[in-house]
Amino acid sequence: MKQITFAPRNHQLTNINTWTADSRWLAFDVRPSGASFTGETIERVNVETGEVEVIYRATRGACVGVVTVHPTSESYLFIHGPENPDADWRYDFHHRRGVVAHKGKISNLDAMDITAPYTPGALRGGSHVHVYSPNGQRVSFTYNDHVLHERDPKLDLRNVGVAVPCGPVRVPGNHPREYDGTFWSVLVSRTTPHPAPGSDEINRAYEEGWVGNDRLAFIGDTLSAGGEKVPELFIVDLPKGEADWKRAGDAPLQGTPETMPAPPAGVAQRRLTFTHHRCYPGLVNVPRHWVRSNPQATEIAFLMRDDSGIVQLWLIAPEGGEPRQLTHNQSDITSAFNWHPSGRALGFVLENRIACCDARTGDVTFLTTDHGNPPSGDAVVFSPDGRQVAWMEETDGFRQIWTAQTGW
Structure with missing residues (x-):
């Protein structure tokens, strides 16, 4: 176990893709833990x-995070909040x-147009929690809508x-709050404010994860026959060519x-x-987690x-079927x-330690x-070469970054 950061401030890792490709640097932001979004820098540590x-x-009063x-x-x-925030338009x-x-150049990923008929x-x-696909060609994100939020916040479904x-x-x-973007952005999930109880309809889509480069899995909130929220797993097959992404x-x-x-046309969850x-x-929604596919x-x-x-x-297989319980732990x-990049194991926090389980047998090995203090539940992230794992832990009153060797 090795403490990596020491400055008297919080260091926040995102839940995936925090390492550079050479496994030498970890990217982080400096917002306080919890929901506060007040950090002004995106940084990395060797x-x-x-x-x-x-x-x-960031400048002009903007805040940034989740790199x-x-x-x-x-x-x-990373997420970028609005410049020159005011009472009508703040983060x-x-x-x-x-x-x-x-390489020192800054660009907007997504464009925004809030003036009908829209673009x-x-x-x-x-958009938020931006994650590159495994080949780096596409970016997934979760989304909330300003236009519908202005009509009725209950219509602003994630x-x-x-x-x-x-x-x-x-x-x-x-x-004045509209801006251009370098990428073409679309939604791939479909929600409704009032799902039919017992149906496949959802009123919230979130915590997505790439399944290869052409599919995306996510959690969707369904309603049971009795009207209770039940988060289920969904998947979408994504368009292939540029024209397919632009076809309504x-x-x-x-x-x-x-x-x-x-x-786009043909995208059905x-x-x-x-x-x-x-x-x-x-x-489960507690602990908060993002669904994740193995590298294969x-x-x-x-x-x-x-x-x-x-x-x-x-x-569970991307094609569906009966889920298989992998771990049989005595505690949560x-x-x-x-x-793990090899696909042979998964890493998480168990019994206040960093643990790995075999992806075939579920057998658990503790790495720390x-x-x-207990490791943070926000992120347990392997380096691309698979030799290290990083997490956050409160140390002397501040959230610091720690690493350990995996032995692989």
């Missing part, structure tokens, strides 16, 4: 020397965007979207004043889990309670998790012992 570099510094790293190039992608779920820092390829609100390199997207600029389906890609932006009948139905794109992992009520790891997994 895990060998402890050297810290500032990648980006992820491109799998092969020196590119950093919120529907007031933020993705920004790319690449295809642009969003109408805030969705999942994808940005693809089919831009740039130029917007008319009829509102049964509703406009850019949405209307009354409706959310719609997925498919439900993978059916857990309404279980003793503890649904995927043959199994998707998620957290769900077993029949004794203990949070365990489960696996208490964190988000990630696959004797933590001063």
Whole structure:
């Protein structure tokens, strides 16, 4: 176990893609832990020397955070809040965007147009938790809509979207808060404010994860026959070519004043889990976790309670079928998790230690012992070479970054 950061401030890792491709640097932001979004810099630390570099510094009152790293190039992608925030337009779920820092150059990932009739390829609100696909060609994100939020916040349903390199997207600029983007952005999930109980309809899509480069899995909130929320696992097959991403389906890609932006033609979400009948139905929201596919794109992992009520790891094929319980621990997994780059194991927090389980047998091995404080449940991230794992832990009153060797 090795402490990597020491400055008297918080250091926040994102839940995936925090390492540079050479496994030497970890990217982080400096916002306080919790929901506060007040950090002004995106930084990185060298895990060998402890050297810290500032990648980006926000100006004009903006705040930044939740940085992820491109799998092969020196590119950093993060949430950017509004410049010159005021009482009418300040940081919120529907007031933020993705920004790319690449070799000192800064660009907006997504465009935003909030003036009807809107612009295809642009969003109408805030994108967040941006994650590159394994080949680095596409970016997934979760989304909240400014236009519908202004009509009624209850209509601003969280969705999942994808940005693809089919831009740039130029917007008319009829509102001072609109901006252009370098990527073409669309939603790929479909939600409704009032799902039919017992159906596959959802009113929220979130915590997505790439399944290879052409599919995206996510959690969707269904309603049981009795009207209770049950989070289930869904998947979408994504368009292949540029023209397919720009072809509208049964509703406009850019949405209307009354409706959310719609997925491209042929994109339909498919439900993978059916857990309404279980003793503890649904995927868990505590701990917060993101569904994750193995590198081979043959199994998707998620957290769900077993029949004794203990949070365990489960696996399912992208084609569906019966989920397989992987772990059989005596206590809850208490964190988000990630696959080892080999696909042979998964890492998480168990019994206040960093643990790994075999992806075939579920057998658990602990990588750490004797933590001063419990590891944070926000992130357990393997280096691309698989030799190290990083997490956060409160040390002397501040959230610091730690690493350990995996032995592989």
